[in-house]
Amino acid sequence: MSTQPAIQPADPTTPSIVEVEGIGMIYPGGTVALEGVDLDFPTGEMTTLLGPSGCGKTTLLKIIAGLLEPTAGQVRINGTPVFGPGPERAFVFQDFALLPWATVLRNVAFGLELQGRDKAEREQIAQASIVKVGLGGFENAYPHELSGGMRQRVGLARALCVDAQVLLMDEPFSAVDEQTRRLFQEELLRLLGNENKTVIFVTHSIEEAVYVSDRIVLLSPRPGRVNRIVTTELERAGRTADEIRRQDAFLDTVEDIWQTLKEYLADERMTE
Amino acid sequence: MPISVAFPTFIETMTALFQMFIDGRIFRAYGDTLQPLLVGVGISGVFGVIFGVTMGLSRGFQWMGEPIFIVMQAAPMAALIPLVTFVYGIGLAAKVCSVIILAAPIIVLNAYKAVRNANPSLIQMCHSFQGTRLQQIVKVIIPDASPMIFAGLRLGVAAGFIGVILAELLITPTGVGDLITYHRSVAEYADMYAAVFSIMLFAAVTVGLLERAEIAFFRPERKKRKDA
Numbered sequence: 001m002s003t004q005p006a007i008q009p010a011d012p013t014t015p016s017i018v019e020v021e022g023i024g025m026i027y028p029g030g031t032v033a034l035e036g037v038d039l040d041f042p043t044g045e046m047t048t049l050l051g052p053s054g055c056g057k058t059t060l061l062k063i064i065a066g067l068l069e070p071t072a073g074q075v076r077i078n079g080t081p082v083f084g085p086g087p088e089r090a091f092v093f094q095d096f097a098l099l100p101w102a103t104v105l106r107n108v109a110f111g112l113e114l115q116g117r118d119k120a121e122r123e124q125i126a127q128a129s130i131v132k133v134g135l136g137g138f139e140n141a142y143p144h145e146l147s148g149g150m151r152q153r154v155g156l157a158r159a160l161c162v163d164a165q166v167l168l169m170d171e172p173f174s175a176v177d178e179q180t181r182r183l184f185q186e187e188l189l190r191l192l193g194n195e196n197k198t199v200i201f202v203t204h205s206i207e208e209a210v211y212v213s214d215r216i217v218l219l220s221p222r223p224g225r226v227n228r229i230v231t232t233e234l235e236r237a238g239r240t241a242d243e244i245r246r247q248d249a250f251l252d253t254v255e256d257i258w259q260t261l262k263e264y265l266a267d268e269r270m271t272e
Numbered sequence: 273m274p275i276s277v278a279f280p281t282f283i284e285t286m287t288a289l290f291q292m293f294i295d296g297r298i299f300r301a302y303g304d305t306l307q308p309l310l311v312g313v314g315i316s317g318v319f320g321v322i323f324g325v326t327m328g329l330s331r332g333f334q335w336m337g338e339p340i341f342i343v344m345q346a347a348p349m350a351a352l353i354p355l356v357t358f359v360y361g362i363g364l365a366a367k368v369c370s371v372i373i374l375a376a377p378i379i380v381l382n383a384y385k386a387v388r389n390a391n392p393s394l395i396q397m398c399h400s401f402q403g404t405r406l407q408q409i410v411k412v413i414i415p416d417a418s419p420m421i422f423a424g425l426r427l428g429v430a431a432g433f434i435g436v437i438l439a440e441l442l443i444t445p446t447g448v449g450d451l452i453t454y455h456r457s458v459a460e461y462a463d464m465y466a467a468v469f470s471i472m473l474f475a476a477v478t479v480g481l482l483e484r485a486e487i488a489f490f491r492p493e494r495k496k497r498k499d500a
Contacts, residue, residue: 091401097397101491
């Protein structure tokens with residue numbers, strides 16, 4: 001995955017699918033969540049927004065999704081400014097956001113239902129998506145019957161269903177336990193390997209960020225600004241998850257990011 | 273042996289109730305009582321839910337409606353029943369009105385609060401998949417609010433029972449209210465208690481059936497949970 005930029009060096013036909021320019025966000029009440037954020041998200045890459053809580057990473061993701069309106073700046077998808085949610089972006093929610101009264105099948109098909117596709121067609125697409133995320137056999141279960149990890153698979157399947165080019169994931173694994181989380185990370189990589197999607201992923205876990213992404217954007221807190229962009233140089237091809245985690249490149253990147261984050265925390269203590 | 277003539281034994285009361293079924297008095301009484309009750313609860317239910325949902329969705333309607341219904345819910349509306357007779361006389365309209373003033377506020381306020389407290393995360397999810405405002409209301413907000421709307425309807429129906437019995441006791445004695453007043457006045461206490469017992473049972477069963485209907489039509493996942 002990290003070799004992708006080398007395969008397509010500065011190809012003008014595949015520029016960044018998502019561009020964020022001069023984004024600022026001031027919440028009513030005067031809290032400055034983001035200030036002057038400029039970022040490009042290259043097509044087909046997995047980029048993580050990483051930072052301590054309160055750095056505005058979820059705010060930035062929701063602005064890209066069109067769920068929040070920034071107070072300054074602009075988001076462009078494929079070069080066109082956007083002002084709301086669109087079919088080229090799909091969101092995976094931290095709290096899953098599943099309809100408790102609907103079965104897994106209907107939940108997964110919900111994005112298509114909103115588009116007005118007919119029932120047989122959308123259920124067929126949803127079915128394929130359910131199998132893809134490993135939930136085959138649970139089509140008629142209700143969310144309360146599923147574990148946290150399974151619920152998030154439903155959320156992921158729903159986002160895959162609408163076939164958006166950009167997948168926006170807001171701390172998708174924060175509500176599931178560590179074991180499930182690791183398995184889920186591996187599966188996510190395997191799944192996305194076949195999908196050629198651009199993924200923007202928000203997390204506060206350094207290891208998760210390094211493990212899953214090609215590029216890590218470090219945001220500094222209060223107000224949220226882009227502090228550093230780290231490119232991970234992991235050898236993923238033909239390696240198991242454990243081998244990837246034991247690479248020097250993995251460990252060094254984790255350490256490097258931790259040193260940067262530690263500075264934020266130290267700064268914050270001094271200002272308190 | 274009864275403690276006093278005013279407290280007949282359980283057996284005596286049940287015998288009186290059975291007698292009422294045999295000679296058909298109870299059916300005639302319920303025929304009279306159910307009319308204002310059904311009309312009143314029907315109007316309160318349909319318009320109350322519509323108005324409450326609208327209040328939940330629109331700040332303007334909330335501004336207009338909330339103070340009125342909060343006052344109506346907090347004030348002892350039964351005190352207004354004599355006033356109702358000045359306007360609507362002593363017929364069916366007055367009794368329907370009594371049911372409505374007791375049942376509507378709680379139905380409206382519950383529906384309003386249910387919609388206002390609909391899960392914001394689900395609303396955001398609907399928005400992110402480009403759901404229209406109408407889809408958002410029909411497919412997310414109302415189903416999410418339905419348990420609380422139905423709780424309001426159950427409370428409203430219970431309040432409607434209070435309204436209709438109060439009307440029958442205070443305006444003109446008809447139906448079950450008549451059974452109660454008449455048998456009290458001629459000291460047939462077993463019959464009086466039989467009428468009181470029947471209306472309590474009837475109200476409880478009605479409210480219970482409403483809950484069943486809600487689960488069957490709106491919350492399939494709760495049905496499954498109950499079966500399991």
